[in-house]
Amino acid sequence: MKTMHKEHTLTKNQQIIFDLIDKSPEPMKAYSILFNVQKKGIKAPLQVYRALDKLVEIGKIHKIESRNAFIACQNSSCQVAKATAFSICEMCEKVTEISSAGLSKYLTNFKDKEGMKYSKYNLEFFGLCKKCRT
Amino acid sequence: MKTMHKEHTLTKNQQIIFDLIDKSPEPMKAYSILFNVQKKGIKAPLQVYRALDKLVEIGKIHKIESRNAFIACQNSSCQVAKATAFSICEMCEKVTEISSAGLSKYLTNFKDKEGMKYSKYNLEFFGLCKKCRT
DNA sequence: TACATAGTGTTATATTATAACAATTTAAAT
DNA sequence: ATTTAAATTGTTATAATATAACACTATGTA
Ligand SMILES: [Zn+2]
Ligand SMILES: [Zn+2]
Ligand SMILES: [Zn+2]
Ligand SMILES: [Zn+2]
Numbered sequence: 156m157k158t159m160h161k162e163h164t165l166t167k168n169q170q171i172i173f174d175l176i177d178k179s180p181e182p183m184k185a186y187s188i189l190f191n192v193q194k195k196g197i198k199a200p201l202q203v204y205r206a207l208d209k210l211v212e213i214g215k216i217h218k219i220e221s222r223n224a225f226i227a228c229q230n231s232s233c234q235v236a237k238a239t240a241f242s243i244c245e246m247c248e249k250v251t252e253i254s255s256a257g258l259s260k261y262l263t264n265f266k267d268k269e270g271m272k273y274s275k276y277n278l279e280f281f282g283l284c285k286k287c288r289t
Numbered sequence: 290m291k292t293m294h295k296e297h298t299l300t301k302n303q304q305i306i307f308d309l310i311d312k313s314p315e316p317m318k319a320y321s322i323l324f325n326v327q328k329k330g331i332k333a334p335l336q337v338y339r340a341l342d343k344l345v346e347i348g349k350i351h352k353i354e355s356r357n358a359f360i361a362c363q364n365s366s367c368q369v370a371k372a373t374a375f376s377i378c379e380m381c382e383k384v385t386e387i388s389s390a391g392l393s394k395y396l397t398n399f400k401d402k403e404g405m406k407y408s409k410y411n412l413e414f415f416g417l418c419k420k421c422r423t
Numbered sequence: 424t425a426c427a428t429a430g431t432g433t434t435a436t437a438t439t440a441t442a443a444c445a446a447t448t449t450a451a452a453t
Numbered sequence: 454a455t456t457t458a459a460a461t462t463g464t465t466a467t468a469a470t471a472t473a474a475c476a477c478t479a480t481g482t483a
Contacts, residue, residue: 166430166479185470199433204471209430220354221411223439223470237415242401253401261395265414267376267387273414277355280399280407281371300448300461319439333464338440343461357439357470 163213171195172206173227176216182224182250219243219250221279230254237275238263244284253280297347305329306340307361310350316358316384353377353384355413364388371409372397378418387414 165173171192176183183191189203197203207225210216214236216225221243228236229252240253240262262276299307305326310317317325323337331337341359344350348370350359355377362370363386374387374396396410 168431200471201433201473202431205430220413242405242407251401255399255401258399262412262414265389265392267385267389267414269419271376271416271419273376273416275415276412277415278396278410278412279354280396280401281409281411282405282407285403285405302462334440335442335464336462339461 163215165210165215166206168197168202169206169209171197172203173210173215176210176225177227179227181248182219182222182226184222184224188225217241217252219279220277222248222250224250226250226252228252239276240278240280242280242282242284244287245281246283246287249284249286251284253278297349299344299349300340302331302336303340303343305331306337307344307349310344310359311361313361315382316353316356316360318356318358322359351375351386353413354411356382356384358384360384360386362386373410374412374414376414376416376418378421379415380417380421383418383420385418387412 172188175188175191185200185203185207188207189197189200192203207216207218211218211225214228216227217236217239218225219241226241238259240255240258242251242253243249258278262278263274264272266272306322309322309325319334319337319341322341323331323334326337341350341352345352345359348362350361351370351373352359353375360375372393374389374392376385376387377383392412396412397408398406400406
């Protein structure tokens, strides 16, 4: 018996906004998204934020908290939408989702001083990307 | 020869705002800080944000990015103000700064797929605190 | 069909953060 | 002590990010 994975059929607004973010080479901000989808009939911030909330919830996109911006998940098969890690270039703002079994294993197994474990986390690394180091 | 640590004498506004955050049992938001220091003559958001920026820069406080809130550094001797880790209770919003030599060592030594290391990072763990687990 | 759930459209508003500019304080450097 | 540069302050205005409230519509399912 196969483990089923709930398929989330995106609604019209969700699909429009996901497509935009997914084809963007960089994280997009909510009002930039709004501007870009107005021609498709999405006119108000709330329509954007609602779609973003849902897309984040189902793991299709992630929020880069330090930038208030949204990026498509780069691990299409990622089961752990709630355990995310990114590298962020402080020069050019390039953001890359880190997919490291070792890292996620380490963090998932990490115990704090009271022995508490956390399956949900967000990690943002900062530095200079390859290009910007020159 | 002792390694000297630059002493940052706080200015009046910085001290007022640091004291407030430092005695708060929970992270404080900028406009809540503003409200609380108005009686001391700090009347405008910019005055608060400027002090916050400086306090973050020198490591006296940290920003909890997922909450847009500020907390006093709980590692007074922390040399690595730019390498932070927190646990956040999703029920009661209690935030604790994690001070783990193992964790910081692991993250500082972590290499991404291109062999890149990052000395600066921010990690936020989410879960239920001891109290909220009951 | 009837019901519940999720999504939509809309207006208004709340919250978080910065721009721009003049004045003042502070800490060197001469 | 005087000059100078850097940092900080005070102030007004505005930008950027995000949510509340409400009426309505689509969708799945019992
Ligand atoms: Zn992902
Ligand atoms: Zn770069
Ligand atoms: Zn700290
Ligand atoms: Zn709690």
